[in-house]
Amino acid sequence: MMIRSAPVSDTGLKAFLLALLLLLPALPGAAQQDGQVRVPIEAAAGIAERALLEGQPDLALQLAKGLLQRDPNDAYAHFIAARALMQLKRPRDGRRAAALAYRHARTGMEKFQAAQLAAKLSLDGEQAALAQVWLRRSLLHLPDESYRDRVIADYKILRRISPWSVSAQFSLAPSNNLNNGADGPYSLIDGLPVVGLLSGDAQALSGLRATSNLTFSRRLSGSKTHETRLTGQYYAQRVRLSEDARALAPGAENSDFAYDHLELGLQHITDTGDGPLQFEASAGRSWYGQSPYQWQYQAGIGRGFKLSDHAGLRLSAQYEHHVYDSPLLDPIDTLNLRADYSAKLKSGDRIGLGLMLSKSQSDTANSRQSRAIGYLGYSLAEPVGPAKLSGRIGASLQRYPDYAVGFLTVPGGREDRMVFGSVDFSFQKLDYAGFVPTLTLTARKTQSNVSRFDTNEVSMSFGIRSSF
Template identity: 35%
Template structure:
């Protein structure tokens, strides 16, 4: 005899003779038997009540929704859940019933339970899509984005994945809030940009100095985390104004051996907090877009040398063709040391040409420059640099790949060290190469781990600044 489960009574729907799929939950063939054998029955304790198999109850639930009887569908869902509280279809049927009974929050909770107990990609996809739709209807756009991410992750086929991603991007454009979380960790053989040697030799001077331990390269693990919030104040067809806030923290873990060598932990970490106001605009029927951003904040170092700052940045993007655009920015920053206006200023310029090849690969060539002015004699400097990057459109196996090569040169006229003026000023040349890998097959809600391998070396006419670093950074990045 088939096992019987106690549940609420089920009223038989007149004319319910066909299985009708819900618009948001199309059951695959055979899916009605995923959580219970077909012969399992639902019944009330009273013998005169009709007993229905789980399969029949699901059919009637679908038919009740189709006929506009959500209250009856809810009763059927309750019976299914009484028989099996982990029945994903029962929770999904309840969510659809509550949605049609104008109970959106309860419906959303039921949809989340359906996702929690889903046993197939189809159930996960449909449940996440319903949760996203319900969150969108009540104006919770950030929550809707999260569930659209989950629906894209669970999509049984490429077409529905693409549809979920398109919906996600549409909701993101409408959402006035921007929330970004970032975290990375990297083992490094030079966490402090220290010298690769023990001695300080200045080209052109017959003196040799011994460097302190903390002036030399220190091995450790660098962890960084950032939270960025943004809110759009206004938007029109040609312009947008937003405010933002960002908190970034950096901590460096040193081994016991390194701490012993250094005589303790010097504190190579820092905290940065900033507030910003940004305005973007584009003239009508123009290929140009501009932005103006003001920023103010504070930088706190564990070792001291804290400062406050404020700055302005002007950005410009020009569409050159269907496959190329130019992205440029000019920035200026004023720094003040512990509330005293010391006069430190930084000016930067950057311009990148981005080109998409016919095979969708991306090439980016960047030129950059920086001028740092300070009242400290010999510490003002000028830097120029260039970088070229290449990003593959198609992954190699499960790994997305990109790489960069860069070169920077800096000059600090009048630079002096321990009372010795460097002939011709301090001159540094930095070269670096990095490869970034993103593992898209190992992801959660559209977020995948990425690994950056970087090698950087600096040559200087002051050997204190001869440095080399090899690092591997592991972080999380969005796939879309």
């Protein structure tokens, strides 16, 4: 009994007949009518496979189209079409066929193969970023875990090949201090017999903070020893005040604490042989409370040093110029100096140390300051239970020599001392397409001789990040 058959036109007829003679010498039902050869549907896929092996993609594509006329959801026919289009040097059409094969595939193995083929065709079509997306999709359908390292290695190669680099981070964090507000209602200044009252929105307001951080870069030029990139960033913060916060500051709105920052820049990196030398410059625009806040311009230089096979040091300097939209604030010029050391221990754990010094100058007295920050970080190589752990502790000292509150000058200037710490949990076993959920616990406390700046915050942040 004949099943509805797939037609093949005169184009490639001789090749088809050759394949038919090789594969189906005694198959009943094969016939030639009106310049077309018709074969049973159950034989068409096998002939198409042989045609691909024999380097006859036109024939394979015709057979795949015939199969799809019968069933547009035939994943295997889409897969054959994608492979034929790859041989025909039509990678973008092939990638679309592979995507349809992935969509209609019924088993994990079929989806893995289709995603891998779509990644290959995306790369052939000079769409390396899209190839990365398809490699991530293939991670969802690994035949077994032995394939994971190979797929991740391929992804890292694509990351180096692609001129584009895109990163996105999102987090949701309950916090007891969304606005960096004071611990209490009183305004006290050490050395002055004056007591004031702080408004509700100057005190700590609790609630929920959501943040997103999108970064991208585009390689403009490069070689084995240098690379120049266009860089960009968009950071956004939104909050939702708790009922307690609304009672404390009834006039405050969620939008009052919205923050947005948009930045564009250039980055140039040169390989010096024993470490990278980096130059960068950028310009940014910020909004606070949905109103224009400031322009920010930066220029910096950084130098990495390879101290050993397992340790490195990075030194950097950065100049910043801030121009505020408020007429009450004069521009601020800041110089930052930084040193970061990192090392991999024999256990596989990693340790990091850092120190940053900064100094700001401005015609606005309250903006003149100096600051020192130090930190110690540690990351465990082996997971603890379901999560990989890393942590950081540190402290900072900030001084404002000419600080005043209204018409009252703070004796000796304002001085803020802060301690901070965080623990990060990365749940690797909950990996989804190379993305893992994270949980970060953060605490910080600031003591100041101006009580408005006595603050503390404890927050718990839920996020998602790439695992490689």
